[in-house]
Amino acid sequence: MTDKQEHEGDPEQGMPTAGRKPAPVENEADEVTQLLGGGRPAPAGTDPGESTRLLSSRPVPAASDPGEATRLLSSRPVPASDPGEATQLLSSRPVPAASDPGEATQLLGGGDDGPTVETSRRALLEPKTVDLDGPTRRLSMSSPDPVTAPGSADGTAPAVGAADPAAPVDSAPSEAVTPELVRKEEPPPNPPSKVGAGFLRLLGKRPASPAGLLILVLLALFGFTLVVQLRNNDGADGLASARQEDLVRILSDLEARDSRLQSEISALETSQRQLTSGVAGRQAALAEAEKRADELGLLAGTVAGRGPGLRIVINGVKASAILNTVQELRGAGGEVMQIAGAENKAVRIVASSYFVDAEGGGVIVDGQRLTGPYTMTVIGVPQVMQTALQIPGGVVASVNSGGGSVTLEQRTLVEVTAVRDATTLQYARPAS
Amino acid sequence: MIAVLALIAGVALGIWFHPTVPPELAPYLPIAVVAALDAVFGGVRAKLDGIFDDKQFVVSFISNVLVAALIVYLGDQLGVGTQLSTGVVVVLGVRIFGNVAAIRRHLFRA
Numbered sequence: 458m459t460d461k462q463e464h465e466g467d468p469e470q471g472m473p474t475a476g477r478k479p480a481p482v483e484n485e486a487d488e489v490t491q492l493l494g495g496g497r498p499a500p501a502g503t504d505p506g507e508s509t510r511l512l513s514s515r516p517v518p519a520a521s522d523p524g525e526a527t528r529l530l531s532s533r534p535v536p537a538s539d540p541g542e543a544t545q546l547l548s549s550r551p552v553p554a555a556s557d558p559g560e561a562t563q564l565l566g567g568g569d570d571g572p573t574v575e576t577s578r579r580a581l582l583e584p585k586t587v588d589l590d591g592p593t594r595r596l597s598m599s600s601p602d603p604v605t606a607p608g609s610a611d612g613t614a615p616a617v618g619a620a621d622p623a624a625p626v627d628s629a630p631s632e633a634v635t636p637e638l639v640r641k642e643e644p645p646p647n648p649p650s651k652v653g654a655g656f657l658r659l660l661g662k663r664p665a666s667p668a669g670l671l672i673l674v675l676l677a678l679f680g681f682t683l684v685v686q687l688r689n690n691d692g693a694d695g696l697a698s699a700r701q702e703d704l705v706r707i708l709s710d711l712e713a714r715d716s717r718l719q720s721e722i723s724a725l726e727t728s729q730r731q732l733t734s735g736v737a738g739r740q741a742a743l744a745e746a747e748k749r750a751d752e753l754g755l756l757a758g759t760v761a762g763r764g765p766g767l768r769i770v771i772n773g774v775k776a777s778a779i780l781n782t783v784q785e786l787r788g789a790g791g792e793v794m795q796i797a798g799a800e801n802k803a804v805r806i807v808a809s810s811y812f813v814d815a816e817g818g819g820v821i822v823d824g825q826r827l828t829g830p831y832t833m834t835v836i837g838v839p840q841v842m843q844t845a846l847q848i849p850g851g852v853v854a855s856v857n858s859g860g861g862s863v864t865l866e867q868r869t870l871v872e873v874t875a876v877r878d879a880t881t882l883q884y885a886r887p888a889s
Numbered sequence: 890m891i892a893v894l895a896l897i898a899g900v901a902l903g904i905w906f907h908p909t910v911p912p913e914l915a916p917y918l919p920i921a922v923v924a925a926l927d928a929v930f931g932g933v934r935a936k937l938d939g940i941f942d943d944k945q946f947v948v949s950f951i952s953n954v955l956v957a958a959l960i961v962y963l964g965d966q967l968g969v970g971t972q973l974s975t976g977v978v979v980v981l982g983v984r985i986f987g988n989v990a991a992i993r994r995h996l997f998r999a
Contacts, residue, residue: 553996671943671947671951672895676895676929677895677898679899679929680896680898681900682900682925683903683926685910688904689918710973867917
């Protein structure tokens with residue numbers, strides 16, 4: 458928005474471009490200058506009082522040297538830069554023209570050779586003549602330094618000299634613009650005016666001025682920098698281009714985050730340890746319980762067992778001899794026992810087992826009828842149990858004396874495979 | 890038209906060469922780019938308004954960039970570089986929005 462203000466602030470800066478763009482004005486300018494050259498004598502003839510001064514201020518070369526006047530005519534494209542200022546001057550200062558219409562019309566009408574051109578372009582000529590009137594009047598009123606005007610008597614200079622007096626009053630055309638315009642429009646004087654106008658139009662679009670070239674360079678630089686910055690920002694994560702305080706802030710953020718995460722880690726580790734110890738305790742308890750259950754199962758006869766022990770084969774005995782053997786084995790540390798008959802039916806011997814002589818031979822063990830020879834398998838310390846059975850007057854001796862036979866066999870591994878169904882206690886409950 | 894071509898040429902050069910930004914210039918480059926963007930939009934707007942002037946565009950472009958970089962540099966020296974660059978970006982953003990709005994009104998009459 459300030460750009461707009463800037464641009465609008467000094468329209469004089471904008472005007473030259475605006476004035477430069479419509480090249481056709483050059484033609485008119487030519488005409489105007491032609492009119493200037495041609496129309497100048499007219500006021501001189503009609504109004505000697507003011508116009509002589511006008512003449513003296515401006516067309517000194519024309520008055521002094523006609524040849525130079527023609528040169529001035531041919532090289533008028535230089536003042537062709539003036540139309541912009543001229544119209545601007547006209548637009549900014551219509552009052553003097555309006556205030557003095559009599560002179561303007563007189564000047565218009567008084568132009569003897571002017572009308573031939575004037576008929577064709579009256580609309581344009583009118584302002585020009587008025588404009589001519591304006592500056593000249595001002596020139597005449599504000600004591601136009603006649604030193605500069607005659608001093609620059611080489612034809613082209615008068616045009617600039619004529620524009621210059623307007624400058625202090627209007628403060629419009631900067632000196633920088635005018636020479637540039639002069640330089641820019643100097644090429645076309647050689648070709649005819651129409652071709653020159655076309656060339657000028659082409660030239661106007663092409664940025665031949667240093668400012669235009671600078672604009673192109675700046676725009677290219679802008680695109681270049683834009684892409685570089687985009688790439689630069691795209692590639693890294695921006696840390697390389699961050700300034701120090703940002704880096705410090707990022708670092709402190711990271712450190713705070715790090716400490717927060719560390720505390721979180723330690724809390725999680727504690728919790729994990731607790732859970733692990735809980736799991737371990739539970740596992741230990743479970744293992745203990747399983748071991749206990751196994752032991753109890755072995756004692757109750759609901760679980761098959763294995764281990765070192767004895768294998769005893771007894772033949773030709775009664776139930777009482779078997780009961781003696783079992784009790785002797787228990788006394789010697791036998792833990793798990795079973796007894797099998799000739800049919801290889803095994804019965805687990807537990808605390809509640811009973812042995813009854815069956816009718817017609819054989820023994821009933823816990824409701825099962827077994828016939829000899831009986832094979833007993835017992836888990837315990839083999840030497841101790843064998844010694845216990847073989848003591849004098851013991852089981853082996855009594856069986857042998859009773860007509861039976863006992864065979865003892867120590868084994869490092871015997872298996873008790875017979876099991877009993879678990880009994881459900883109806884009345885007894887643990888005391889604790 | 891030639892200006893657009895120049896812009897495209899600059900972009901192509903940037904892509905082609907792919908230079909690395911020196912670290913001491915790194916904080917100022919984005920600000921300078923935003924300032925230049927503002928100047929370019931201002932120039933487009935002036936062109937549409939018919940009051941475009943070469944010299945003024947060049948001067949405003951360069952001064953925009955320099956002033957923006959200078960402000961950021963000053964902020965860095967004073968220890969408020971981040972805040973000041975944010976302020977510059979905000980101001981330039983407001984200007985860009987204004988210019989773009991004017992351009993939009995010119996182009997779409999709305």
